[in-house]
Amino acid sequence: MTTIRAIRGMNDILPDETDRWQYLERTVAEVLASYGYGEIRMPIVEQTALFRRSIGEVTDIVEKEMYSFDDRNGESLTLRPEGTAGCVRAAIQNSLLGTVQRLWYSGPMFRYERPQKGRQRQFHQIGAEVFGVPTPDIDAELILMTARLWRALGIDEHVELQLNSIGSSADRQAFRAALVSYLSEHQADLDEDSQRRLLTNPLRILDSKHPGTRALLQQAPVLTDYLDGESKADFARVCELLDAASVSYVVNPSLVRGLDYYNKTVFEWVTDRLGAQGTVCAGGRYDGLVQQLGGKPVPGIGFAMGKERLVLLLEALEALPAALPAADVYVVNSGGRAEIAAFAALESLRSALPGLRIVQHTGGGSFRSQLKKADKSGARWALIWGDDEVAAATVTVKPLREQGEAQATLPLADVAAFLLRSRTPDTTTEGS
Structure with missing residues (x-):
């Protein structure tokens, strides 16, 4: 087919x-x-x-x-x-x-x-x-x-x-008549498009890029004179x-x-x-x-x-801002209860942090394969739900891009504040 x-x-x-x-x-x-x-x-x-x-x-x-x-x-x-x-x-x-x-x-x-x-x-x-x-x-x-x-x-x-x-329209009519009169004397030297336009829309001949026509226009009447x-x-x-x-x-x-x-x-x-x-x-x-x-x-x-x-x-000109990754956060879960807990928590997280790009893994797969997809997504953080996190009402936060940042397990209620701090760098200085 x-x-x-x-x-x-x-x-x-x-x-x-x-x-x-x-x-x-x-x-x-x-x-x-x-x-x-x-x-x-x-x-x-x-x-x-x-x-x-x-x-x-x-x-x-x-x-x-x-x-x-x-x-x-x-x-x-x-x-x-x-x-x-x-x-x-x-x-x-x-x-x-x-x-x-x-x-x-x-x-x-x-x-x-x-x-x-x-x-x-x-x-x-x-x-x-x-x-x-x-x-x-x-x-x-x-x-x-x-x-x-x-x-x-x-x-x-x-x-x-x-x-x-x-x-004005009257100005262009007077100029058009003068231009057509001049170009008609040199019609054989015009390019094919300009010869056609001479009979239909002669002002467009002024746009011609053809070298021969451009040379003829050097001596043509000028619109500003009309x-x-x-x-x-x-x-x-x-x-x-x-x-x-x-x-x-x-x-x-x-x-x-x-x-x-x-x-x-x-x-x-x-x-x-x-x-x-x-x-x-x-x-x-x-x-x-x-x-x-x-x-x-x-x-x-x-x-x-x-x-x-x-x-x-x-x-x-390389004047575009750097492309943003598809996600700020990629969510990994071990299935079953963890997936249900993640779905519920993420809707609250999206409401608390509008504009945060959260991609939840779907379609199953091993924990290792999910982490590979998290890394490939370009996200800064992976949020991990497993049976232990569900039981303790916590979430594990794994850095994917930050050097020197350690993986941490946080109370679920603290995740929004953590992510807000991570995307809004501290600009305070000592002694301020």
């Missing part, structure tokens, strides 16, 4: 990896909470029309990458390829937009792409969105918040902030606020977003430690999207960061 395997590009995250993900997720949640952002959880599946209207009909995502299907009622549904559109839909549907909203979310997204390191077909993002603030101070807040996150993770020296303004006064003033204010907070950045005139709904300030955090997949966080302003999806005109701005890439970066 053929073994069933996971779908290509949709990977399992195993227990020896999840501690890294949990560390990243905890750190992000703490930083976002410190700025007053509240978590929102949206469905993984949405109506296909949501993404066609928001992302744009002629983007690569809608044309080639979305996982769409008809349900049993004939309605076209899509596994979400990104989070912003669903967050906007939820905010409109649940009448959240009467006041300023600072929201964040986390979860899987889906795009049919060629799987490679840091880019999978099921990938995971953390995103943040703010609705109701038209001024550029919120742009600066989002960027400062991500800068604080990099410091909290210990990777701030290995990421670079790139900024640009893509102006910005209106408001876009220029807002971008200057963002830069001024970042300067005041000592956040360094590079203005990158070629920086655009792959989704149609962005306007004005856009930004990316990039690294040179992940090869081709160098962007770890990207975002910008999208003031027209709420109205585009059926709501009243409400300005918005947000960002998304890829968990896979951030975990890879943390690993590459």
